[in-house]
Amino acid sequence: MDFSLTETQRAVRQTFKDFAEREVRPVAADLDRNPRFPTDLFARLGHLGFFGMRYPEPLGGGADIFAYLLAVEELARASLSVAAVATMQSLMGTYFLHRFGDERLKRRVLAPALAGDLVATICMTEPNAGSDLLAMTTKAAERDGTWHLDGQKTWITSAPVADVFTVLARTGDKELSVFLVERGAPGLSVGRAIEKMGVRAALTSEVFLDSAPASCMLGPRGAGTEGLREVLAEIRLVTATLALGAGQAAFDDSLAYAKQRMQFGKPIASIGAIQAHLAEMATRLAAARQLINWAAWRSHQGEENADQAAMAKLFASEVATEVCDRAARIMASYGYASEYPIERYLRDVRFTLIGGGTSEVLAINIARGLTR
Numbered sequence: 001m002d003f004s005l006t007e008t009q010r011a012v013r014q015t016f017k018d019f020a021e022r023e024v025r026p027v028a029a030d031l032d033r034n035p036r037f038p039t040d041l042f043a044r045l046g047h048l049g050f051f052g053m054r055y056p057e058p059l060g061g062g063a064d065i066f067a068y069l070l071a072v073e074e075l076a077r078a079s080l081s082v083a084a085v086a087t088m089q090s091l092m093g094t095y096f097l098h099r100f101g102d103e104r105l106k107r108r109v110l111a112p113a114l115a116g117d118l119v120a121t122i123c124m125t126e127p128n129a130g131s132d133l134l135a136m137t138t139k140a141a142e143r144d145g146t147w148h149l150d151g152q153k154t155w156i157t158s159a160p161v162a163d164v165f166t167v168l169a170r171t172g173d174k175e176l177s178v179f180l181v182e183r184g185a186p187g188l189s190v191g192r193a194i195e196k197m198g199v200r201a202a203l204t205s206e207v208f209l210d211s212a213p214a215s216c217m218l219g220p221r222g223a224g225t226e227g228l229r230e231v232l233a234e235i236r237l238v239t240a241t242l243a244l245g246a247g248q249a250a251f252d253d254s255l256a257y258a259k260q261r262m263q264f265g266k267p268i269a270s271i272g273a274i275q276a277h278l279a280e281m282a283t284r285l286a287a288a289r290q291l292i293n294w295a296a297w298r299s300h301q302g303e304e305n306a307d308q309a310a311m312a313k314l315f316a317s318e319v320a321t322e323v324c325d326r327a328a329r330i331m332a333s334y335g336y337a338s339e340y341p342i343e344r345y346l347r348d349v350r351f352t353l354i355g356g357g358t359s360e361v362l363a364i365n366i367a368r369g370l371t372r
């Protein structure tokens with residue numbers, strides 16, 4: 001495996017690093033304290049081409065998986081909220097539109113979504129169907145040639161401001177199909193944003209469907225389960241990279257702090273206990289990065305990478321959570337103060353333990369792969 005970056009990958013990373021440092025980091029704390037959808041940054045990311053990156057060239061993409069993940073990491077280092085919103089738009093919010101939309105739909109909905117002019121969502125989770133998506137009860141029934149949806153979704157990222165909703169609904173006993181429902185459809189309503197401990201500017205809310213008409217079914221009937229399976233590895237690679245970015249940000253801050261914080265007449269970075277923290281953090285982050293690269297490499301080569309992506313997500317999210325915790329210990333009272341970003345990283349990073357599959361569920365998936 002050759003993980004040295006190409007010129008294009010370096011250029012992409014620099015572009016998003018500059019953008020994240022100049023435009024995202026300065027507003028990250030305020031977006032957390034006064035949670036709101038990052039409207040301006042969202043539009044800027046659309047203009048920068050982030051949302052289309054993982055799609056084919058005619059849609060503004062053509063970047064490889066490594067370049068995309070480098071961009072994701074840079075955004076996550078500056079604000080996990082902004083990175084979560086951005087990756088929702090570039091991956092799950094638009095995935096089924098791209099995979100199954102006809103040319104007209106792609107022109108009308110996908111192209112503006114990738115340009116940052118429309119906000120897109122994925123509606124899978126329900127109050128009683130989280131890890132167990134097959135337990136969902138939202139139903140779709142066809143009447144007079146139109147599919148109507150009934151049910152309730154929850155934890156839907158960007159829903160409070162969304163224009164389009166990709167909704168998974170039951171069309172048969174074990175059959176999940178995918179529908180596009182658009183804001184303004186009668187019977188579609190969105191609850192207020194759920195207050196949460198982290199990624200607070202990645203607004204999430206409930207979505208209610210009361211005989212809401214779908215604009216169309218995306219893909220053939222029953223495409224939901226297989227469609228999700230196809231994209232699962234990528235969701236996990238992206239979530240692993242969100243975690244890596246947050247962990248790296250916490251590490252960078254605590255290393256810089258340890259070098260300049262003087263106690264007992266010397267920088268705390270020269271104290272063995274602090275060095276042990278720093279060494280563990282750097283080593284584990286490096287290992288997480290290599291796991292992500294390994295899973296991404298397999299995807300790049302067109303090889304099956306579901307197990308590797310699950311391992312990368314499990315490891316990176318646990319490591320990043322631990323790194324944020326260790327960073328807070330190194331910074332002690334300063335890590336506890338709202339004035340510094342460490343406490344935000346600590347809160348934000350826990351999202352990566354949940355999104356894309358919880359650690360417990362991933363462990364089961366990995367074990368299943370091993371014993372297959």
Ligand SMILES: Cc1cc2nc3c(=O)[nH]c(=O)nc-3n(C[C@H](O)[C@H](O)[C@H](O)COP(=O)(O)OP(=O)(O)OC[C@H]3O[C@@H](n4cnc5c(N)ncnc54)[C@H](O)[C@@H]3O)c2cc1C
Pocket residue numbers: 088122123124125129130131132154155156157158199204351354355356357358359360361364
């Ligand atoms: C910030 C945020 C944004 C989100 N955005 C979206 C979104 O845009 N769209 C969307 O559809 N969903 C979204 N979700 C929902 C997310 O996908 C679910 O929260 C996740 O799938 C877990 O479901 P749950 O919270 O219901 O937990 P549960 O599935 O109820 O799990 C509870 C506990 O039981 C464990 N558990 C469950 N099943 C098993 C099992 N078989 N074996 C072992 N342990 C198990 C879990 O690991 C966990 O510890 C979001 C969630 C968050 C926090």
